[in-house]
Structures are given as C-alpha cells and as structure tokens.
Amino acid sequence: MASNEDSPPIEQSDQASPTPELHSEDNERLELLQNSIHKETTEEEGNDSFTLLKDLETDFLTIETLPVEILMHIFNFLDAKFIVETLGKVCVLFKDLFSGDTYWKTRLSKRCPEQYPPVYEENFNWSEACVEREEQYRVWSKPEETCVHISYKQAIFASVDTVHLMKDATLLATGSRDRYLNLLDLTKYNEEDPIASMKEMSLISTDKKHKGWIWSLASYDDILCSGSWDCYIKLWDLNADLAEINKFKCKSAILGLHAEPNWIVAAGYNQFLYMIDPRSGSGEKKKFHRRPVLCVVADDKYVISGSEDKTMAIFDRRAGRVYKTIQTESYAMDLSFGHNQLWMGDKEGQIHLYDTTHGSFEIVQSYDVGHTGKVTGIQYNTGALFTCSTDRTIKILEPTRNPGVISTLDTHKGEVARLSYQNGTLASAGSDCSVQVWLPKTIYQSYRA
Template sequence: MSDADVSLQNTTSSLSLLDLPIEILLHICSYLDAVTLVHSLSLVCKEFNAILNDDSLWKARISQMCPHSGFPVLPLVEEDELFWKLSCVALERQTVLWDQDGETMERLSLANAHYGTIDGILLMNQGKICISGARDRSLVYWVLPNEENDNNQLKITNDAHDGWIWDLTAIDDTIYSCSWDRTIKAWKLTETGLIHATNYEMYMDVTGALLCVTSCPDLRLFAAGSFCKTVLLFDPRSDQPLIDKYQPHQRAVVTIAMNGNYILSASEDKTVAVWDQRNRKIMKTIKISKDHFPMRISMQKNTVYVGNNGGRLHVLDPSNDFEIAKEYASGHNKAITGVHQAAGHLITSSLDKSVRISSPTDPPKLLATLHSSYGEVASMDYMNEVLAISGSSGVEIWRPKNGV
C-alpha cells in the first residue's frame, strides 16, 4: 500500500457527521423522528446539542406537520427553552398514535356493567384503571387487561348514591363522586376496588343536584357546581371541609375547572365565571355566546378551551383577563361533552356520537375521528395516552398497542 493510500485511509476513517456541512447534517436529521433527535442525538456531544438547540429547527418541523396553521394558539407568556423541542416531540407522537389506518391503537369495550347513561368517567393509575359512574347510581371499577392478565377485573358498587351520579374527580388515590342526591362521596382507590371513605352532604347548602366536580391536586382542594347556581369549594383535610360558597350564575352550573389560582365555572346562563382563589372573589364573567351555553372547560396555564352545546370551541386567554381570543367550528354538529388539551393534541367528544383528535393549532387540524359504539358520548377522560369515553350503557378505551 502506498503512502498516498494510507493517508487517504486515515483521512476517511477520521471523518464524522461533524465534518459535514450543517445543511447536510440537518437534511439527515429531517429523516429522524423528533424524539430521537431530542433524547438521543442531542446528547451525543456539545456540537450536536448546540445545533439541535436552535428553536427555528423545531418551528420549521412543526410548520411542516401543521401547514397553514399557527402554533401555539396563543403567544407564550414566558420563554421556555424546551417548549419548541417538546412540542414537536408531542405533535409527532400524536400523529403516529392516531394514524387514520388505526394500526397503532387498540380498542377495548365494557358493556352491560351499567344500565343507564354513564355521565362520569375517570382514568386512574396512569390509565390502567377506569372508574365510571352512571344514572343507575352505581360505580364501576375496571382494571384494564394487560400482558400479565388478559381478563377484565370488575367490581361494581351498587347504590353508591341515592341519585344519578353526574361527575367524578380525584386527588391522589381518593375519588370524589357527585350526585343528584346533593352529596359528594369520597372513595379510596385500592387494588381490589373502591372503599367508601366520607360523605359530604349538602342538604343545607344547596337546593338542587350537584352536577359537576373538579379538583386541584396541588392545593388538595376540590370544587363542585350545582343546579341551584352555586359553586362549593372544599378542603377535605379540614374539620369543616366546606371552606367557601358563592353564586356566580343565573342558571345551573354545568361544568367546572380549577387550578392553583382560579376556578372557572360554566352555566346554562351562557357565561363562564372566573373566581380568583387568592382574593376569594369573582374576577369576571364572560359571555360565551348569544345562542349557546358552555358545556365543557379544559384549563391549562396559558390556554383555556370552552366547548358549547352548539359544537363550537372558544379559546380564552388567561394572560389577558380570560378574554375570548379565538373561536372555532369543532367539526361536531351537536353539543361538545368533553375537551382535553395537551402539547400534542386537542381532543373533543360530542353528543353526535364521535370523538375528534386534532392538533392544538390555530385552527385545529384533524388527526382522527373515532365513533362511539354506545351512542351519544356523555363523558371523556384522557391519561398517559389512554382515551376513555362513555355512552348510554358502555365504556370504550383506546390505548397504544404493545411496542408503539
């Protein structure tokens, strides 16, 4: 072998990706998924990390996935160096999960556990357990089948309430159910089912059914809305758990959401009321529509989605006194019964018997449409890539197939 051949061999063996022009490297990166780039390639060396730390790269990828739409829906209030990377990862993941061919998700079904419409549904234990409450007054505890156990594990609590069960929420392993019977009940989640823990009887505080309940695990508080226009705030750790009560509406409170700063309640009077938890007063009331009333609220730090009974979505801006910033046709032709937002998706369910998974963009771009086997979708929950919906007499679950 000549000296020239040896020199060429040494030069070739020392070449690496870092020797490529950055345009070529980025072209190679375009063939890799975002999760590989963020969690693998960017950790190889400082040079790769610096190249992949450029927000313009991730903005371009998101623009290619969601052309002719804006992201995020509302401007960022605070700069976050991870926002664009993680948003791109989440958007790509949801696009894969909700492939229209349905090759990535499996569908589970639970029928005949209830014999009335199931208005309350709640996923627990990272989406491995589903709790449902219905108009037959029962609660059902369902351990979803897994690799170790292919059988459905069910435990039914009959007569959990003396009236229809309308809604469910949780703080850690305690589940709260509210009912037409004007009570909220606390249930401990165990490996074998639900154990009744506490009754919160509101006979002296409300004159109508409790229609909705929500919680803020960070504060360990929960709140409920009633048919008689009242919102109730509870601290389950206190000897006097009812710590506040206020009446922000002129008609029934149909849904409620809360975080560490605010409680948002929606009513048949066509308004959403914002309660300031720090000052213990109503901050403002927002008229959602002249013709329709709000039915579901999904609240994140920077964005609030409100779905109404006409099938439309309204976006409220928390950074601008919860003003209505956007309004969309959701694609549903009947009332919206569920809204869930996250970095990679916007999910809505409806009385039109469908669930729509869209991108969280302006406007939303449809990724997939699911159809209920149990008629009108009464309620919806989402946790850890597991989607649960309920209908007239059954529950359906969509979750990633093994290895996806």
C-alpha cells in the same frame, strides 16, 4: 435509526447555533463543516458543499463530519422522540445542534404552518412539544393500526355519564345512571382473550356508593372523588377497595368537580358553586349564576365555571371574589384550562378559545370543527385537542390556532357524554351503555411485558 413514516418529509430547517463549549477536536471538525457550507468557491472549484470532504482525514469520515445543513436535512426524517432521547446524546456536536429552540420551531412550522402554541406561553419547551405533537399525530392519524381498542360493557346497565383516567392512565373510573361506580385496571386487558380480561380488569363494580346518577369524577393522589344526583360528594380510597374516606352533603345534584389535596370545587344544579376543604370538612357555597352550573375548572389562581345562563364566571382565588364574567352566545358544556388557554365546548357544537395570559380571558376565536351536536367534552394538551359530542363522535384535532381534524372516532352507538385523556390513553362515556378506550400499542405492549 427509527423513522417517522406517518409524518410527511420536510424541507431542511434552520441551523442551530453551536455553543463554544466544544472539545478541541469538535471545534476543528465544526470549523471544517462550516467552511464546507459557507466558503466561497470559484467556478473551477465548484460550489458543492461536499467540496472539502476530500480534505478530511479518513478518521473524520463519519456521519457527524457531514455538513451541518445535510445533517439537519437527514434528521428531519427521523422521529423527534428518537432525536431527543437517543441521537442528541451521541456526541457533543449533536447535543449542541438540538439544544436550542430554532431547530424545533422550524421543524414544527414546516409540518404545520398554523400558529402554535395557540396562545403565547413563556418558557415554552419546544423540543418536548415537538415530540408530543409528532407522537399524537402518529397515533391518532391511524388509530385502527396504532391503538388497542377496548369496548367495555361489563356490569353497565344504563347510560355512562362520566369517565376519569388516573395513575398515569392505568386506572379508569366510570359512573353511570344505574348508580354503578366502576374501577378498571387497564393493565389487565389482553386482546388475545378479551372476554376473560374484562373480568380481570374490573377491580370494583358496585351500585352501593351513591343513591343517584353518578355524574362527575375527579381525583388527586390516591383519592377518587365522585359527585351524584343524590346531592353527595364522596371521597374514596384507591388503595382500600374504594373505602369511603369522607362525604359532603350539598343542596343539589353535582354536575362537575375539580379536586386538589386541600380543596374541592363542585358545580351545582341549584346555581351554586360548592368550595370544600376535605381536611376539615368545612366549606362554603357561592352563587355566580342564574341557572344550573354545568362545568368547572381551576388552577392555583382562578376557578372558571360555565352555566346554562350563558355566562362563565372567573373567580379569583386570592381575592376571594368574581373578577370577571364572560357572556357567551351559547352555554358551556365543558371546559379545558391550562397553558394560558381556556377552551370551551358549547351547546351548539362550537368550540371557543380564550387567551388567559395575565388574567385577560379574552376571546381569540371560535371554531366549527364538524360536530353536529352539543360538545360534551373538551381536553387540550400540547400534542392534540380532544372533543366529543352528542353526535356520537370524538374528534382529535391539531392543537393550533386553527385546529384541523386529525381523525374522527365513531365507535359509540349513542351520544358521547364525556371523555378523559391521560398519558396517551383516551377513554369515553356513552349513552349506549358502554365505555370505549383507545390504548396505544406501545403502552399496551409495556403492560404485557
């Protein structure tokens, strides 16, 4: 069985309640197990939970006949992923033990007592979250051992301002101040011959797509969207060598993008938000701020924009108006939105958590996680919280109410301008004219198979 050497051993967790839908043999076995745990014994008989094992028939002497409390203690030393994908499918009894939330909640709380998830989420999948958190910790607590690190500088001649992972992190788009738009195939990288594979990775490398710095990237389906200081938003076909599909002229540089199949929202340097329907090309611009809009995120209900005027505007998509404006002490550089949470990274190097449940957008807490420069990128998922900064570092944090540091990456020689995380892979853009990529070895090996 697989073991998790990176995660500390934990105490036994609460026993999940078995369901009545067991076969007769399993019912008999489970009754014996429960009796072995709960039966009152005399001093002469002893109080060891193994007392009744002698009463079991030889055919019953297998791992599943151990008392449930012992089984749970053993399972705590195994990877959550192995339990979910393999062990839980061995027999009805094992499936039942892990079918509820009790075991997974206890397992997580033993390993990290901080509040998780940071904000309550209805119908939260505890087993998936446990698998994700343990996998992220395994990878990022020792990235030098668990990841293949790629430092990409091919055809980059100026500061890289944006990176964007797509297609389950098999493709990476980059935009820089030399006006180059690069599209990389990460599956082509070979650590045994990195120089040759750099050329194989490069699918597209051109400075003919925009006439200004490429500052923002987003995607949906097979479409890549780019925003530039030339005031254009352009749409590119990933299946046709980035052939141009459409373009939209705005009145200022585009500093942030959110893209959906039927809707694009862009943050403008001229204080406006541009909202465009890419199907018809129609759009409108809205002014919610008094200074440049630096970042924008959205879901099906809200659009959140952050500006240099030290405000965040919450736009209600259904009502078609701003329904709340949040004043901040320092302005937002980047935002991450989802799971009833809004994470904001600011100019002073702080990160802030807001509870967005039922549209409340109330501040929960602010944190100093050790950055000494602006927080230029922030991205949350159930396994980890990623941040990057002008202090040249990237931090991987616990995704909890009090996010402790799992590890700090300091590969860049200059400011880190942006990061992107998808499907286990992390990419970052730097002013040192490079793109850094961390590819877990398990994923890398699947590409080389």
